[in-house]
Amino acid sequence: MDEYAELSDEQIIEKIKNIDQGLYAIIVSRYKDKLIRYANSIIKDTDKSVDIVQISLIKAYIDLKGFNTKKKFSSWMYRIVHNEALNLIKKYHKETPWIEDLDFSSDEDIEENFAQNEVVSMVGKCLKDIPLLYSEVLSLYYIEEKSHREISDILKIPMGTVAIRISRGKQIMKKICQKI
Amino acid sequence: MSKDIKNIEEKILSQIQKGEIKMKPRMYFVIGSIFAFVGFISTIIVSTFAISLIRFSLRAHGKMAQYRLDQVLSDFPWWIFIVGFLSLVIGIWLIYKYHIFYKIKPWIVILTFVLSIMISGWIINETGLDTKLFRQGPMKGLMRKYIQRNNISDISLLRQKINRF
Structure with a gap:
């Protein structure tokens, strides 16, 4: 082998x-x-x-x-x-939050506020509290280290939508992680 | 937990070795792709011709047709409207199901799909291509029924009549 x-x-x-x-x-x-x-x-x-x-x-x-x-x-x-x-x-009709219509662009540059490794660590801790729409993209991007193109191919969504979900997911994560 | 993960490997490999799981032949996927492609193209053709025929039907009533709404509605080929609409819906469903054009925003894909079918139907009707296809093509029987039902003696005369308006 x-x-x-x-x-x-x-x-x-x-x-x-x-x-x-x-x-x-x-x-x-x-x-x-x-x-x-x-x-x-x-x-x-x-x-x-x-x-x-x-x-x-x-x-x-x-x-x-x-x-x-x-x-x-x-x-x-x-x-x-x-x-x-x-x-x-x-x-199983599991009530997993799956909010389809929450995609929107963000002017806020979260990258300035978060160092990459901090974000990775936060994703791991807070992922379970983030709506699936964003947690899945964040998991693929930070934990599985997939590129925007690969995430687009996996989820079958446009690359622009991937970028928006990552950006929005980071904002949600920031709020949720601060509470923890 | 780690035992479960290790089991995955063992279970899958033992199933492969015992022949309990087998790869589907390549032909299965080739035929599947062909059917999906033919289905998609068919929906485009059917809905384009349905729109062309609907426009043809509306123009056949000539000027001031809006004042003869009852006549227009009674002669209107509703079944073609339903077939055209269903074809459009199936076409959109196929786009979703097979994630065709998934790199483009869905509303742009759907809008482009519907608009291009509408415009194609309009162009086919405007250029008179439908008359030719209705006489010779697979739509011949369909058009004959429509002409008979509406007491139209000659499709060319009808077209000339339409074009005079």
């Missing part, structure tokens, strides 16, 4: 599709922790997050031949987890 350590996800996927299906173990090993953390940021339940990630990894394997290896595998994989998590929320 070590010989594949240097390969990108997309290269490994090509090999899984055409040569050795057992190599999917590398993908599972690379992603499981990150995906559980991400799923947990959406549904705020660790046990259910583990279930979601297991289902998502199985679904990803089943649909692997539909994945275009010219695109980024991580965005595709995170998208599957996102869908599964939202399906679970809908299924």
Whole structure:
């Protein structure tokens, strides 16, 4: 397996599709922790997050031949987890705050007030109290270290909307974290 | 917890090895994409021609048609209006479902989609392309029914009549 350590996800996927299906173990090993953390940021339940990630990894394997290896595998994989998590929320009618119409631009430059590492630390502490609309974007941006483009691909929203949600999320986080 | 996470790896790999989970063949995705694409294009074509026919129907009543509203409404092909509207809705649903153009703001996509269909329908009617297509194309049967129901003897005469206004 070590010989594949240097390969990108997309290269490994090509090999899984055409040569050795057992190599999917590398993908599972690379992603499981990150995906559980991400799923947990959406549904705020660790046990259910583990279930979601297991289902998502199985679904990803089943649909692997539909994945275009010219695109980024991580965005595709995170998208599957996102869908599964939202399906679970809908299924159990969990009252997770999902405020769709709160996007608005902000003139306030929060970057001046927060050092990057402070923000990361705050995201981890306050994420569970922030509406899902923003907590998910903040989690992807600060914890999973995804770019605006990748977040746009995962959530299937325009990049401008990603930037607005991050900015707005930071404002909400600032208010919430100050109370804690 | 860490045991559960470790189990994920074991469970998935054992299912793969036992053949309990299998990859869907590539053809499944190719056919799916083709159906989605054909469906999307069909909604555009149907709604464009529906708009073209609606405009044709309204123009067929000539000048001062607004004063003969009852006649206009009784002759109006409502079923085409419903088909056109449904096609538009399905087209918009497909855009959402398959996240086509997701990098653009949704309202811009929908507005552009609806406007381009309206404008295409208008252009097809203005250029007389609909007459040609109604005579030769797949819309032939549909148009014949409409002409018969409205006692129109010749579509070219009707068009000439419309163009005189």
